[in-house]
Amino acid sequence: MPENQTPRSIIVVGGGVIGVSSAVHLLRSGAEVTLVTERELASGASGRSLSWLNSAGARSPEYHALRMTGIDRYRTLFTEDPSHEWLQFGGGVYWDHDGGAAAVARHEHERSHGYDSRLVDPTTIADFTSGLHSEALAPTSVFNPGEGWVSLPHLIEHLMGEFARRGGVLTTNTGRVEVVVEDGRAVGVEAPSIGMLRADAVVVACGAHTPDVLAQLGVRIENGSPVSMLVVTEPLEHDVKAVLNTPRAAIRPNPGRTIAIDHDWYEEHIVRDAAGEYSIPEPVVDELLAEAARLIDGTPQLKAGSWKIGLKPIPGDGEPVFGELQKVPGCYAAFTHSGATLALIAGELIADEVTTGRRHPMLATFRPERFEV
Numbered sequence: 001m002p003e004n005q006t007p008r009s010i011i012v013v014g015g016g017v018i019g020v021s022s023a024v025h026l027l028r029s030g031a032e033v034t035l036v037t038e039r040e041l042a043s044g045a046s047g048r049s050l051s052w053l054n055s056a057g058a059r060s061p062e063y064h065a066l067r068m069t070g071i072d073r074y075r076t077l078f079t080e081d082p083s084h085e086w087l088q089f090g091g092g093v094y095w096d097h098d099g100g101a102a103a104v105a106r107h108e109h110e111r112s113h114g115y116d117s118r119l120v121d122p123t124t125i126a127d128f129t130s131g132l133h134s135e136a137l138a139p140t141s142v143f144n145p146g147e148g149w150v151s152l153p154h155l156i157e158h159l160m161g162e163f164a165r166r167g168g169v170l171t172t173n174t175g176r177v178e179v180v181v182e183d184g185r186a187v188g189v190e191a192p193s194i195g196m197l198r199a200d201a202v203v204v205a206c207g208a209h210t211p212d213v214l215a216q217l218g219v220r221i222e223n224g225s226p227v228s229m230l231v232v233t234e235p236l237e238h239d240v241k242a243v244l245n246t247p248r249a250a251i252r253p254n255p256g257r258t259i260a261i262d263h264d265w266y267e268e269h270i271v272r273d274a275a276g277e278y279s280i281p282e283p284v285v286d287e288l289l290a291e292a293a294r295l296i297d298g299t300p301q302l303k304a305g306s307w308k309i310g311l312k313p314i315p316g317d318g319e320p321v322f323g324e325l326q327k328v329p330g331c332y333a334a335f336t337h338s339g340a341t342l343a344l345i346a347g348e349l350i351a352d353e354v355t356t357g358r359r360h361p362m363l364a365t366f367r368p369e370r371f372e373v
């Protein structure tokens, strides 16, 4: 591509929510887009995410601002069609095992920067949200009315409808793709299954494998991605509306009257076989289901419909990694924790940077080169 010209053709690598959102936003700005991914769409973390839309707790002001803008974009999507079963704003409830001290500290911090945060107790929780077993609550919890949840496989399907309408090209089951560099600039991607595909720019949105793809270009990104699991129950009658973050289970409603459940206490029980596949003993899944059931009104017997295990993308310093590589112009990184909350805004800002060549101020502290010191 001649210097000082903005890219017309762009390859996005990675069929998770960050890659799909980037691809759709690039198409919206008039680019020609090819999306390539190793297996099927949503085969990585986006296919097994709790996807709580939030900026609760403490983090850098820049990360908080980006997350709030991320939630804003979901509000817009929700307003366009509030009937989507896969995107809901029912608030969030948090407590820890210390009876309330952590909740009070979190609430004070949240109030200090205007994040909507209320302290609740077992007698008042029903004024804010439904379907919970009030006796399971800590004496003091936080309720955040502005939070919500999304089912990422459904969001990806929704975005891919627009991707197809706008003429995007999708290639799945490519196997691991590598970025091709000529004269110091990214000029496309290659894999044995597809040969070489040329483009003016490449966006690498490979989730927890993003640092591996960039390492082949001599770029170091610290990777702190742990192994995690999402359990989805069989359908049941329930009236849970909020996302719950509690000491032994994190849960949210999920389409089809199911419940999605996540936590981290069971990580030590996850084993990886020689082929790289993860598994967990079924009694541990049953224990997680029992912990979740205790939170729900009527303490229903929860049955696992499925459980999926794999890496949860998290950069080594916990902050997002977004933007063009200084070492390899034309190649953009998109690697983040809380990629559900950020998916829409991340895709929007990455597309903006790729197509205009201008660095967006909201991404100033998230540049990939910060790991190069």
Ligand SMILES: Cc1cc2nc3c(=O)[nH]c(=O)nc-3n(C[C@H](O)[C@H](O)[C@H](O)COP(=O)(O)OP(=O)(O)OC[C@H]3O[C@@H](n4cnc5c(N)ncnc54)[C@H](O)[C@@H]3O)c2cc1C
Pocket (backbone or CB within 6 Å): 013, 014, 015, 016, 017, 018, 019, 036, 037, 038, 039, 040, 041, 042, 043, 044, 045, 046, 047, 048, 049, 050, 051, 052, 053, 054, 152, 174, 175, 176, 177, 178, 205, 206, 207, 208, 209, 210, 213, 228, 229, 230, 262, 310, 311, 312, 313, 334, 335, 336, 337, 338, 339, 340, 341, 342
């Ligand atoms: C259990 C769990 C709970 C979570 N909870 C929340 C939450 O409450 N709130 C929140 O905001 N976020 C949450 N997240 C995080 C969020 O789900 C992820 O940040 C987001 O899904 C990441 O999307 P992604 O597109 O970056 O990665 P992925 O969804 O992992 O997609 C990356 C894709 O790239 C493909 N790929 C990898 N390498 C290559 C290659 N070399 N060539 C071609 N393709 C390749 C993979 O196959 C994969 O399909 C959670 C995640 C998990 C796992």
